[in-house]
Amino acid sequence: MDTCQVVCVNQERVENAKKKMKCDKVLFDLAEIFKILGEPTRVKILHALSKEELCVCDIASLLNSKQSAISHQLRLLRAAKIVKFRKEGKMVYYSLDDEHIANLFDEGIRHVEE
């Protein structure tokens, strides 16, 4: 709620940066996406789905996790439109919603592996 107390601000630099920056909404949404990707279980789920369409129990087995834990995470990913799903009888098969996430992963992996 409070603002900056220091007095060494260079207004020119600040204004220049501010001028070039995306609006708050875009940056907030961007943080939201990264937050969703910033959790090991979800990263593994998404990375697996980038290789193969899988049902909930496949994922739980692959990650050695409880079914409910995976289901909760998939709910988040669905809400964020990061994964899509199709039902086939009792089973629900998940896959990535579009290429963007895979691209983000590739770029991130390049950063991590170098």
Next chain:
Amino acid sequence: MDTCQVVCVNQERVENAKKKMKCDKVLFDLAEIFKILGEPTRVKILHALSKEELCVCDIASLLNSKQSAISHQLRLLRAAKIVKFRKEGKMVYYSLDDEHIANLFDEGIRHVEE
């Protein structure tokens, strides 16, 4: 700690995915990077730094935040080698450590804006 209880697992799909996946360490590190990017204050800091080198008080002013809050966040970003800094007298100027983060941001913004 427990493992999957369900019995509908398709081992072929699971094995195929597992075979193609990056190792746990890479995926964990990837989640770490995304986690760091997944916070509005840090996103704003990094986005600002992608446009202009700034000192701590510039950033605090730009974001209407307390100096100490910014300083704590910069510590995280430094530890993760996402930003670098140079000292000039009392001032400390921060900038992005390399292009990877800017690339991730660009890719993320494309996802968010579409």
Next chain:
DNA sequence: TTAATATATGAACAAATATTCATATATTAA
């Protein structure tokens, strides 16, 4: 319909984390 199975979800708990306040450190100027 009833039983069995796959998935979803609410509530509770535990763990992680962002911010604030107070204060420490470092640098410059007087």
Next chain:
DNA sequence: TTAATATATGAATATTTGTTCATATATTAA
């Protein structure tokens, strides 16, 4: 040295969030 200023950081607090357990819903088969 002392005062002033920029930044860093420890401790405490409040909030968020991931997992678990129990249970609900949905679908198929008998």
